[in-house]
Amino acid sequence: MITRLVLSMVLGVALLAAGVLPAAAQQFTPWGWPQPYEQVSRKSIDWLKQQGWWPIQYGYQAPWLGQATIPLVIKDSGLDKKRGLDIQLQSFLAGPPLNEAIVAGKIQIGVGGNFPLTTLIVRKAPVHSPGVVWTPVLEHSILVPLDSQLKKPADLKGKVVGLVAGSSAEFAFNAYLRGNGMDPKDVTVKSLPIPDQATMPKGIDAVVPWSPTPSLMAKYRKNAKIFDDTAPFQLYWGTLHMRDEIFQNAPDVVQAVVDMAVEAMLIARRDIKAAVEVTRKDPALAGYPPEHVYEETVATVSAFKPAWIYPFVDVYAPAGAQVAKFLFDSGRLKEQLTEQSYRSWFQGGSRWMDATFHKLGWKIPKEPPYFPAGMTTAGFVKALAAGQRLNLILPYKLERPKAFPDPDDLERRWQFDGKWYEPRK
Amino acid sequence: MSNPAMARPLRRFAAVGAALLAWQVVSAVVLPHLAPSAATLMPPPLGVVVAFVDLMRSGDLIFHILASLKRVIGAFAVAAIAGVGLGVAIGWWRRFGDLVDPLVEFIRPIPPLAWIPLAIIWFGIGDTQNMFIIFLGAFFPVVVNAIEGVRSVDRPLIWGALTLGGTWSQILREIILPGALPLILTGLRIGLGVGWMALVAAELVAASSGLGFLIEDSRNLLFTERVILGMVLIGLLGFAMDRLMRLVERRMTPWVVS
Numbered sequence: 001m002i003t004r005l006v007l008s009m010v011l012g013v014a015l016l017a018a019g020v021l022p023a024a025a026q027q028f029t030p031w032g033w034p035q036p037y038e039q040v041s042r043k044s045i046d047w048l049k050q051q052g053w054w055p056i057q058y059g060y061q062a063p064w065l066g067q068a069t070i071p072l073v074i075k076d077s078g079l080d081k082k083r084g085l086d087i088q089l090q091s092f093l094a095g096p097p098l099n100e101a102i103v104a105g106k107i108q109i110g111v112g113g114n115f116p117l118t119t120l121i122v123r124k125a126p127v128h129s130p131g132v133v134w135t136p137v138l139e140h141s142i143l144v145p146l147d148s149q150l151k152k153p154a155d156l157k158g159k160v161v162g163l164v165a166g167s168s169a170e171f172a173f174n175a176y177l178r179g180n181g182m183d184p185k186d187v188t189v190k191s192l193p194i195p196d197q198a199t200m201p202k203g204i205d206a207v208v209p210w211s212p213t214p215s216l217m218a219k220y221r222k223n224a225k226i227f228d229d230t231a232p233f234q235l236y237w238g239t240l241h242m243r244d245e246i247f248q249n250a251p252d253v254v255q256a257v258v259d260m261a262v263e264a265m266l267i268a269r270r271d272i273k274a275a276v277e278v279t280r281k282d283p284a285l286a287g288y289p290p291e292h293v294y295e296e297t298v299a300t301v302s303a304f305k306p307a308w309i310y311p312f313v314d315v316y317a318p319a320g321a322q323v324a325k326f327l328f329d330s331g332r333l334k335e336q337l338t339e340q341s342y343r344s345w346f347q348g349g350s351r352w353m354d355a356t357f358h359k360l361g362w363k364i365p366k367e368p369p370y371f372p373a374g375m376t377t378a379g380f381v382k383a384l385a386a387g388q389r390l391n392l393i394l395p396y397k398l399e400r401p402k403a404f405p406d407p408d409d410l411e412r413r414w415q416f417d418g419k420w421y422e423p424r425k
Numbered sequence: 426m427s428n429p430a431m432a433r434p435l436r437r438f439a440a441v442g443a444a445l446l447a448w449q450v451v452s453a454v455v456l457p458h459l460a461p462s463a464a465t466l467m468p469p470p471l472g473v474v475v476a477f478v479d480l481m482r483s484g485d486l487i488f489h490i491l492a493s494l495k496r497v498i499g500a501f502a503v504a505a506i507a508g509v510g511l512g513v514a515i516g517w518w519r520r521f522g523d524l525v526d527p528l529v530e531f532i533r534p535i536p537p538l539a540w541i542p543l544a545i546i547w548f549g550i551g552d553t554q555n556m557f558i559i560f561l562g563a564f565f566p567v568v569v570n571a572i573e574g575v576r577s578v579d580r581p582l583i584w585g586a587l588t589l590g591g592t593w594s595q596i597l598r599e600i601i602l603p604g605a606l607p608l609i610l611t612g613l614r615i616g617l618g619v620g621w622m623a624l625v626a627a628e629l630v631a632a633s634s635g636l637g638f639l640i641e642d643s644r645n646l647l648f649t650e651r652v653i654l655g656m657v658l659i660g661l662l663g664f665a666m667d668r669l670m671r672l673v674e675r676r677m678t679p680w681v682v683s
Contacts, residue, residue, distance in 0.1 A: 096645045103465055103647070116645075123465050123647045162550060165633065166645055190550050191633040191642070199542070202549025331483075332646060 026361070031266040032416035034359055038259070040084045044250035051245065055086035059098045059107035062091045062284035065212050065293065066300020067111055067134040067238065069279045073264040076278045083256045091282055102127055108246060109257060113238040114323050115168055120241070121341050122333055128247065128347035130254045131311035132240035132261045135300045137370045139396045140172045140231045141214035143224040144206045150227055153180035159205035162192035168236050169208045171326050175233035179389055200224045211396070212288065212296040220289050232389050235319040247347050258352040259359070265309060269302045270417050303395035305404045307365035310357070311350045314377050315368055317342040318384055361412030362405070369402065370395070445470050468650040473657065476650040490658065492634035496552055497624045500559035501617055508564045508616065509609055512571020517601065529568055537561040537623040541630055555627045562623030563616035570612025574605030607681045614670040621663045
C-alpha cells in the first residue's frame with residue numbers, strides 16, 4: 001500500500017516534470033469517478049441509526065435489468081462503504097410489493113416504473129425521487145404464437161390479448177391500437193402476469209410483455225415471435241425514490257445515493273461483462289441465459305450516453321400525466337394527477353443529479369439521449385399531447401452503443417479507462 | 426343477562442364490535458398521528474365500507490362475486506361427483522384401491538397452487554384453468570373422506586346382508602352408501618372450503634375477474650381498503666357456503682348426532 005503510494009507520487013512528480021499532467025489535475029478512478037470520495041456526515045449516519053435505518057434498506061426489482069445492475073454493482077464494488085454508508089439490498093420481483101415495503105418503512109430506497117410510482121403519488125406516500133431515472137424507452141412488444149396468422153395491426157381486432165392489467169404495457173398497447181385506427185374495445189384483454197405470458201399459453205392470440213421477456217421468448221425460448229413494437233407509442237420511465245425523512249434530515253445521504261447510481265453505471269459501462277456477472281448472481285435471474293442478460297444490460301445501461309439517467313422533468317412530467325389520465329379514465333384511479341404532481345415527484349427537480357454531473361465535469365444535457373436529431377422537448381410534448389407515434393430512439397434497436405463522451409458532453413476534462421477526454425474549447 | 430339464550434350471541438357480537446371499534450380508532454386516529462403513511466397500509470373499517478359502497482354502486486363487486494361463485498360451483502360439482510365415485514371405488518374394491526390409492530396419496534400433498542403453471546400450459550387462459558385448480562383443491566378431501574366412509578361401515582352389517590341373500594349392488598346401495606354418507610358429506614364440506622381457498626389463489630394469476638383478481642388488482646394500486654374488502658367477502662362467502670353444507674349434512678344424515 002505504502003509502496004504503491006510512493007510509486008504513484010514519484011510517477012506524478014515525473015509526469016508533472018515532463019509537462020504531461022497539468023498542475024493540480026483532478027484524480028479519477030479507472031471508471032471515471034473523481035477522487036477523493038465525499039463522505040457522508042457523522043450526523044446523518046447517527047440519524048439513520050436512530051431511525052433504525054442502518055444499514056439502509058435498498059429495494060430493487062431483479063427482473064428489471066439495467067436498473068437491477070446498478071445496486072448490485074454498488075454493493076459488489078463497495079461504493080457505499082467508500083462513502084461511509086452501509087446499504088443492504090432487498091430483491092423484489094415487481095413494483096407493487098416494493099411499494100408496500102417502502103410505504104411501511106421497511107425499505108428506505110426503492111425503485112418503480114411509471115405506474116407503481118404513480119400509485120405512490122396518488123396515495124401521498126412519504127416518498128420522492130432525487131431524480132435518478134431508470135431505463136427510459138424500455139422494450140414493450142406484442143408477441144404472437146409461432147404459427148399465428150396475424151400479419152398487420154388490424155388483424156388484432158376481436159382477438160384475445162394477455163397483458164398485465166393496469167401496467168405500462170396496457171397503456172402502450174391501447175395507444176398502439178388507437179395509433180393504428182382501432183379502439184381498445186376491439187380487443188379482449190386478459191390480465192396475465194409476465195411469467196404466464198412467457199409461456200405463450202393457449203387461448204391467447206397475443207401477449208404484451210416488457211423487457212426482458214420479449215427477447216427471452218422470441219430469441220431464446222423460441223415459443224413466440226415478435227408481432228410489433230408498442231414502445232414508440234409511449235415514453236416509459238421509472239425512478240429511484242427515497243423516504244422523505246432522508247431528504248429532510250440527511251441530504252448528504254441523498255446526494256451519495258445519486259452519486260453511487262451514476263458511479264455504478266460508469267463501472268458497468270467500463271466492463272459490461274463483469275457487471276453482467278454481478279447481476280446474474282441475483283437468484284431471480286439464474287434462469288436467464290447469460291447472453292440474454294448481457295444483451296439486455298447493454299441495451300439498458302450502455303446503449304445511450306449516460307444522460308439516460310438524468311431527470312428531464314419537462315419530458316417526464318407530461319408523460320407521467322398521460323399515464324395518470326389513462327388510469328383515471330379507466331376507473332383505476334379516483335383522482336387525476338397533473339403534470340405538477342410529477343414535477344413535485346422529483347424532489348428538488350434535477351439539483352441532485354446536476355451536482356453529480358458537475359462533480360464529474362459533465363455538461364447538463366439539454367435533451368434526452370433518446371430524442372432523434374431535430375426533436376426538442378417542446379416538440380415531444382406536442383406530439384405526446386396529440387397522441388402521435390413518438391418515434392424515440394429505441395436502445396434495443398441500436399447496432400452499437402453510443403460513444404461517450406463527445407467534446408460537447410463535457411465542461412471539464414475527464415478521465416475514463418485511462419484516457420483523458422477534453423471539452424470543446 | 427336474564428335470557429341465557431341471548432347471552433352468548435350478544436357476547437360474540439360485543440367482542441366483534443369492540444375489535445372493529447379498536448381497529449377504527451387505531452387506523453383513523455392513532456396511525457395518522459404516529460405515521461401518516463401507515464394509514465395506507467391499514468385502512469379503517471369505515472374506509473372498507475366506503476369501498477364496498479363504491480364497488481356495489483359501480484356493479485363491479487357483484488360482477489366479481491358472481492365470477493368467483495360460478496367457477497367454484499362448477500369445479501366443485503365435478504370434484505364432488507369424481508371424488509365420491511373414486512373414493513367409494515377405492516374403499517369398496519380392495520384390489521382397485523391397492524392400485525389407485527398410492528397414486529392419490531402421492532398427488533394429494535401437492536398444493537393446488539403448484540399446479541398453476543402447468544394448468545396454464547395445459548388449459549390455456551380462461552375459466553377451465555381456474556376451475557382445474559379449484560377442482561384439485563376440492564377433490565382430495567372428498568376422495569379421502571369417501572374412502573374412510575366406506576371402510577368405516579360395520580362389517581357385520583355387510584355379512585348379515587350377504588347371509589340374507591343380498592347382492593353386492595344392493596349392499597352398496599343400501600348399506601355402504603348410507604353408512605358412508607356422514608363422512609362423504611364431511612369430505613364435501615371440507616372440499617368446498619379448500620376449493621374456495623384455491624379459487625382465490627387461482628384468480629390471483631391468469632384471471633380478469635373474481636375476488637382474487639380484485640385483491641391483486643387493488644394491491645397493484647395500493648387500494649388496501651379494497652384488498653381488505655375482498656378478504657372480508659371471501660371470508661363471509663366461505664362461511665356462508667360452510668353453513669349451507671352443514672344444513673345439507675343435517676338434512677341428509679339426521680341420525681348423526683352433532
